[in-house]
Amino acid sequence: MNSEVKDTRKFLVTPSPHLKAPFNVKMVMYIVVIALLPALGGSIYFFGLRSLWLILISVATAVLAEFLMNLAFKRSLETCLDGSAIITGMLLAYNLPPTAPLWMPVVGSAFAIIIVKALFGGLGHNFLNPALAGRAFLMISWLGKMTSGWTLREGLGTTSGIQVDAFTGATPLGVVQKLKDVVDPNLTETARQALNSPETLKALFFGKVGGCVGETSVLLLLIPAIILIAIRVIDWRIPLAYLGTVALGTLIAWLFKATPVTPIFHLLSGGLMLGALFMATDYATTPVTPLGLWIFGIGCGVLTVLIRLWGGYPEGVSYSILLMNVVTPFIDRYTRPRILGESAAKKERK
Amino acid sequence: MITFRGGIHPPEFKELAEEKPIETMPPPSKVVLSLSQHTGAPAKPVVAVGDEVKAGTLIAEPVGMISAAVHSSIAGKVKGIEHWVHPVLPVPTKAVIIEAAETDELDPAIKPRSEREIENLTPEEIRNIVRDAGIVGLGGAAFPTSVKITPPKDAAIDTLIINGAECEPFLTADDRLMREKPEGIINGARILAKVLGLERACIAIEHNKPEAIRIVSEAASKVWPAAEVLTVRTKYPQGAEKQLISAILGREVPAGGLPFMVGVVVQNAGTAFAVYEAVAKRKPLYERVVTVTGPGIAEPKNLLVRIGTLAADVIEHCGGLTPSATKFISGGPMMGIAQSTLEVPIIKGTSGMLFLDSSKRLFAVAEESSCIRCGHCVGICPMKLVPAEIARMAEYEKLEAAERWGIADCMECGSCAFVCPSGRRLVQWIKYGKTLIFAERSRKKERK
Numbered sequence: 166m167n168s169e170v171k172d173t174r175k176f177l178v179t180p181s182p183h184l185k186a187p188f189n190v191k192m193v194m195y196i197v198v199i200a201l202l203p204a205l206g207g208s209i210y211f212f213g214l215r216s217l218w219l220i221l222i223s224v225a226t227a228v229l230a231e232f233l234m235n236l237a238f239k240r241s242l243e244t245c246l247d248g249s250a251i252i253t254g255m256l257l258a259y260n261l262p263p264t265a266p267l268w269m270p271v272v273g274s275a276f277a278i279i280i281v282k283a284l285f286g287g288l289g290h291n292f293l294n295p296a297l298a299g300r301a302f303l304m305i306s307w308l309g310k311m312t313s314g315w316t317l318r319e320g321l322g323t324t325s326g327i328q329v330d331a332f333t334g335a336t337p338l339g340v341v342q343k344l345k346d347v348v349d350p351n352l353t354e355t356a357r358q359a360l361n362s363p364e365t366l367k368a369l370f371f372g373k374v375g376g377c378v379g380e381t382s383v384l385l386l387l388i389p390a391i392i393l394i395a396i397r398v399i400d401w402r403i404p405l406a407y408l409g410t411v412a413l414g415t416l417i418a419w420l421f422k423a424t425p426v427t428p429i430f431h432l433l434s435g436g437l438m439l440g441a442l443f444m445a446t447d448y449a450t451t452p453v454t455p456l457g458l459w460i461f462g463i464g465c466g467v468l469t470v471l472i473r474l475w476g477g478y479p480e481g482v483s484y485s486i487l488l489m490n491v492v493t494p495f496i497d498r499y500t501r502p503r504i505l506g507e508s509a510a511k512k513e514r515k
Numbered sequence: 516m517i518t519f520r521g522g523i524h525p526p527e528f529k530e531l532a533e534e535k536p537i538e539t540m541p542p543p544s545k546v547v548l549s550l551s552q553h554t555g556a557p558a559k560p561v562v563a564v565g566d567e568v569k570a571g572t573l574i575a576e577p578v579g580m581i582s583a584a585v586h587s588s589i590a591g592k593v594k595g596i597e598h599w600v601h602p603v604l605p606v607p608t609k610a611v612i613i614e615a616a617e618t619d620e621l622d623p624a625i626k627p628r629s630e631r632e633i634e635n636l637t638p639e640e641i642r643n644i645v646r647d648a649g650i651v652g653l654g655g656a657a658f659p660t661s662v663k664i665t666p667p668k669d670a671a672i673d674t675l676i677i678n679g680a681e682c683e684p685f686l687t688a689d690d691r692l693m694r695e696k697p698e699g700i701i702n703g704a705r706i707l708a709k710v711l712g713l714e715r716a717c718i719a720i721e722h723n724k725p726e727a728i729r730i731v732s733e734a735a736s737k738v739w740p741a742a743e744v745l746t747v748r749t750k751y752p753q754g755a756e757k758q759l760i761s762a763i764l765g766r767e768v769p770a771g772g773l774p775f776m777v778g779v780v781v782q783n784a785g786t787a788f789a790v791y792e793a794v795a796k797r798k799p800l801y802e803r804v805v806t807v808t809g810p811g812i813a814e815p816k817n818l819l820v821r822i823g824t825l826a827a828d829v830i831e832h833c834g835g836l837t838p839s840a841t842k843f844i845s846g847g848p849m850m851g852i853a854q855s856t857l858e859v860p861i862i863k864g865t866s867g868m869l870f871l872d873s874s875k876r877l878f879a880v881a882e883e884s885s886c887i888r889c890g891h892c893v894g895i896c897p898m899k900l901v902p903a904e905i906a907r908m909a910e911y912e913k914l915e916a917a918e919r920w921g922i923a924d925c926m927e928c929g930s931c932a933f934v935c936p937s938g939r940r941l942v943q944w945i946k947y948g949k950t951l952i953f954a955e956r957s958r959k960k961e962r963k
Contacts, residue, residue, distance in 0.1 A: 177842045178853040179880050180943040182929030183869075184525050184684065187876045190887060190936045244884075289887040289937070400890060453890035453903060497904075504921040505520075505757060505898045506770035513769045513776065 190288070194248025196398055200389035201255050201443065207372050207382040212263035213318050216378045219261055223270035224254030230275050234283035249288050253277050256296035259379025259439060260483070261303075264314030269307070273299035293490045294447045297483050304483075315339075315375030324375025326368040327359035336375040337365065338435040341426055342479035357425045369433035380436035390442035399446045402455065406462020407441040407469075408432060414470035423474055435480030437469065444482075450490040457493075457500040464489045516722065518748035519758040521897040523930045525684050525751055525849070526877065527723060532808045532815040533687040537695055539819045540832050542589045542619045546823030547599050548574060549610040552862035553651040554658045555581030560611055566593045570821075571622035571799050574611050577646070583659045583863075584649035587613055588801035588821035590620040602845035602859045603852055610860070613823070627796050638710040641794060648793035649863075650800045654678060654754065654783035655846065657864035660790065663782070664710045666775035675716040676763060677704045679731070679784040680747060680754035682721060683847025686867045688804040689784045691817045693720065693727040696788055697734035703787030705739050706794050711780055715741035718784070719759055723749040751849060752928040756781045758897050770924050785866075805861060807833045811840025811870025820861055827857040829868060839872035849929040881938030892931035892941060898924050902931035906941045909948025914955065917948050925949075 208216035231245035257273045277299030282291045304311045315324040315336050325332045325340045331352060332340040340356060347353050359365060368374050372382025379386075393399040415431040418424040424431070431437070445451065445465050452461050465485045472481025551557040558575035568574060568587040575585040594614045598607040636644070646661035666672055677700065681689040693700060704716045718735070720728050728746055735742040747753055747762055757768045759781060766777040774781055782790075785803060792798040801822050808815040813834030820829060826843065830836060844851040845859065847867055861868075871878045892902040900921045908917035925945050932941040 174836075174840075176853065176855055177880070178855050179842075180940060180946075181848075181850050181852065181927070182932050182942065183842065183844055183848040183851065183853065183871060184877050184929075184933055185879065185881050185938070186523075186525070186934050188934065188936055189881065189938065190884065193889070193936055287885065289885045397891075397894075400894075448887050448889040451888070453888055453893050453901060455893070458890075501920060502893070502899050502901065504770050504900060504924050505761065506767045506772065506924070507921075509767045509777070510769035510771055513772065 191247045193398055198248055198251050200393050203385040204379045207385040208378050211372055219270050220258040223258035223274045224251050226271045226274035227254030227278050230278035253295045257299045260300040260377050262314045263378055273303045276302045289449045291449050293487055294444050294450050297444055297487050300483055322373055326365045326374040329356050329359055338479040344425055360426050380439040383433050383438045386438045386442055402458040403445050403462040404441050406459050407445055407465045410463045410466025411469055418474055436482050440482035445486050452493050452497045454500040454502055457496045460496050461489050516748040517762050519762040521895050522750040523895050523933055528685045529687055532806050532817055535817050537691050537804055537817045537819050542821050543824045543828040544615045546588050546613050547610045547860040548585050548823040549601055549862055550575050551608045553583040558585045560596055562593050564593050569620045569622040571625045571801055583651050586649055586799040586801045588823050589615050591615040600859050625798050641710050644793050648799040650789045651863050652783055653785035655864050670775040671778050672711050673778045675708050675713050676781045677718040677784055677787050678781050679718055679720040682751045682754035683849055685808050685869055686806045686847050688806045688817055688866055690724050690727050692804050694730050697731045698738050699788045699791045700784050701735050701738045701742050703791035704742055706790055717743045717745050719745050719747050721749045722746045805865055806867040809870035810874050811837050811872045824861050826859050840870045841873055842871040844869040883938045886939055887937055891934045895930045902941045906944035909944045914952050922948050
């Protein structure tokens with residue numbers, strides 16, 4: 166090397182650290198999208214191609230809405246394809262009955278992205294889970310269409326998961342709800358036994374029951390979620406706290422005969438898995454502190470059990486999560502982790 | 516395996532230099548000796564322009580207790596005392612510039628002590644030797660060692676830990692020193708233990724250095740069996756004092772406090788070696804091992820280099836930069852400072868010179884976007900802070916809240932920024948917050 170010629174290249178001067186894990190938002194989001202695909206496949210099997218149209222329309226609306234909002238707010242345009250809008254679109258569709266009119270996901274997704282996400286600052290700034298907020302908006306506006314029309318594909322069995330004629334059109338939790346109004350004790354007992362039977366539990370686990378587009382199959386949601394937890398995309402505390410609290414709460418209820426069905430039934434039904442694994446784990450609307458995550462999960466569990474047992478709705482997952490979303494900033498503020506050496510410093514001062 | 520809570524596992528890149536034995540770089544034609552190459556008050560020059568000095572001659576004396584002496588690292592003539600660019604400080608600082616003489620002579624005061632003499636040295640005498648030799652922590656913080664081994668009288672010190680963790684990726688200087696000069700390090704540890712009134716010490720080495728573990732263990736059993744080699748799990752930042760103490764002893768250093776408060780003194784392996792040389796040979800600190808490495812340098816090496824050597828000279832000795840080199844970092848990749856010029860000198864705390872290019876996504880500067888509240892930074896922070904919150908508070912200048920959430924306890928290790936999927940400049944925001952707080956405190960003091 167000619168040492169007389171001075172190397173006059175300019176060096177890049179940036180702050181430390183000078184290494185960056187190649188782990189970015191896009192990667193995280195698309196991993197979650199892939200994790201949601203088995204449920205999409207199951208949905209087509211259980212409910213037919215209509216599910217696919219609902220999902221595609223929902224996703225397209227979400228992406229378009231984000232694109233338009235980025236344009237309006239002069240934000241960088243490519244973020245509409247970072248995967249987060251796709252997830253919102255998918256989850257919104259997963260929360261619709263399979264017979265929902267095709268314009269419903271359009272309204273729901275648009276509301277979720279425009280009102281709940283974009284107006285509050287975009288990714289990371291939404292104060293509610295956008296898909297759940299969209300679902301709640303649709304529930305309030307079109308209650309009938311959102312709580313009926315449970316169908317399975319021809320020949321796949323009954324939507325209620327049990328062979329009791331009085332309850333054929335309902336979802337499993339819908340049956341539990343209806344049981345409150347049944348006067349005939351024989352019917353109640355028949356239905357109760359049918360609900361708690363291994364066949365019904367199997368149907369709930371695999372998804373051959375009535376329900377929303379993406380929520381019915383525990384298997385197709387649980388396995389991807391376990392993988393997501395293992396690779397640390399989802400924090401394990403919320404699903405464990407949420408499911409654990411529901412298990413404990415419904416166990417107590419079952420022992421005191423406050424509910425006709427077993428804790429396992431509760432865990433496998435009502436979109437709890439979809440909620441606990443994929444909705445309650447949304448980054449922006451859940452705490453960042455370890456203690457905060459536990460409180461959030463337990464809070465969702467308590468609310469879900471309360472709503473299911475004594476509320477007006479058959480299932481309480483959406484509202485539980487939305488209510489906990491709202492108190493998340495409060496939880497974060499008061500669950501500051503103990504800094505390394507903090508208690509030792511307090512002792513020193515005394 | 517022994518470890519601490521939190522931390523990350525960046526790719527190590529040790530293979531670039533870990534098998535390169537320490538090479539002695541011949542003295543350069545010029546050295547720039549900064550008067551501020553230690554924590555504390557800058558040293559005061561005791562030479563004038565035109566003075567002739569030898570390698571090891573005192574050229575600046577400490578000012579006050581938290582300060583250190585500076586010695587010439589080559590034989591030559593003092594060419595000037597002027598401001599020069601510094602690898603860590605943001606503004607040029609005073610430095611003594613020495614031009615080399617024809618031959619490299621050592622100061623006559625540098626001569627060996629007999630074993631008997633060494634055995635008879637009292638702790639107080641050893642402290643003075645360490646102070647007079649200008650020894651500072653070679654792990655990077657450059658804290659004056661004589662002060663560190665003089666804890667308050669009521670601090671009940673029960674453990675000396677020699678830090679051979681070297682957790683920064685790319686750096687291998689301590690690894691090679693442990694493999695090639697284990698007796699020196701162990702003897703240095705023994706001397707330090709004597710000053711602290713201890714009968715034993717432990718030497719912590721990360722488990723990615725199996726050769727160093729083996730060699731130091733063997734040497735200890737022959738030279739000083741009371742030195743126990745402990746293998747710690749390879750994880751960044753295991754080499755940070757508080758994390759090392761937490762991992763090995765399970766003790767938490769009080770927030771805002773120092774290790775002596777939990778009865779521990781930690782010394783870098785290189786520092787222990789320098790202490791040994793100062794005691795055994797009357798040799799002041801004027802050279803150290805530096806890892807010159809990275810994809811941007813033609814021949815990565817572990818160099819024994821004279822303090823004050825300019826980076827440009829070191830680079831020439833290592834075959835020059837590769838055409839692709841884009842970044843020059845003084846230190847390691849996680850906490851090192853990116854440099855803008857090659858005319859910057861090696862200082863006592865320089866453990867590495869790292870040259871990066873754009874060959875890996877790992878080295879790329881990510882685009883910054885909004886925090887998505889994923890919480891990954893919380894799980895890995897070794898100080899159990901919430902970096903996302905503190906950075907946000909600093910950004911919005913909510914300084915009181917930032918202090919409550921522990922901004923002062925952040926050691927700027929960079930683990931949070933490493934994992935952040937949004938590319939948030941967490942460390943930069945936290946540093947910014949700290950400067951705001953410091954500025955406000957200074958303003959308040961002035962008003963009083």
